[in-house]
Amino acid sequence: MKYLLKYSAALLLLALLVSGCREEPNYPNEPTIAFDRVDQYTYTKNRITFDSLVVVVDFTDGDGNLGLRRTPTGNSDPDFQPPFDQSSPYFNNFFANLQIKRGSIYVPYPFPVASLNLNGRFPRLSTDDQDETLEGEIRYTLTNFSNDIFDPRDTVRFEIYIYDRALNKSNVVYSDDVVLFQGE
Numbered sequence: 001m002k003y004l005l006k007y008s009a010a011l012l013l014l015a016l017l018v019s020g021c022r023e024e025p026n027y028p029n030e031p032t033i034a035f036d037r038v039d040q041y042t043y044t045k046n047r048i049t050f051d052s053l054v055v056v057v058d059f060t061d062g063d064g065n066l067g068l069r070r071t072p073t074g075n076s077d078p079d080f081q082p083p084f085d086q087s088s089p090y091f092n093n094f095f096a097n098l099q100i101k102r103g104s105i106y107v108p109y110p111f112p113v114a115s116l117n118l119n120g121r122f123p124r125l126s127t128d129d130q131d132e133t134l135e136g137e138i139r140y141t142l143t144n145f146s147n148d149i150f151d152p153r154d155t156v157r158f159e160i161y162i163y164d165r166a167l168n169k170s171n172v173v174y175s176d177d178v179v180l181f182q183g184e
Contacts, residue, residue: 027062040183067124
């Protein structure tokens with residue numbers, strides 16, 4: 001019994017030391033994403049049926065420079081200066097191109113105004129500007145898909161990619177099919 005207590009303390013200390021030596025993963029500096037899922041919420045308001053879709057992608061990034069602030073912190077906020085100013089193609093960092101299934105193929109959804117899209121910004125994922133490995137998930141909410149615009153049972157999917165603050169583009173992924181107005 002005396003030896004059991006003596007050696008168990010040493011084994012416990014060794015286990016704590018080994019578990020504390022976990023090596024940081026080594027990811028490339030370009031973001032990488034993988035489609036996870038689409039959460040679908042269907043509701044009716046004033047006799048119009050709506051879908052709210054939450055697109056979830058998993059990500060990794062080797063230097064942690066993901067995200068842009070959604071509102072400026074001042075006139076010189078770097079997240080709103082070129083190349084991230086409003087007239088730039090890099091103003092948004094999350095791109096979700098809507099595709100609708102026609103027969104057995106997908107075609108880009110024809111928005112009534114060419115400048116309309118589902119792109120947007122996700123916030124900074126690191127609190128400072130130091131390089132750090134990041135991994136996790138981004139949950140991006142798309143609202144107001146309504147049955148006065150889409151036909152019930154339309155099947156859609158999303159072509160998704162992101163940019164980091166160094167303007168590195170991630171890989172492109174596609175969501176699973178989403179049959180509109182079925183998520184009750």
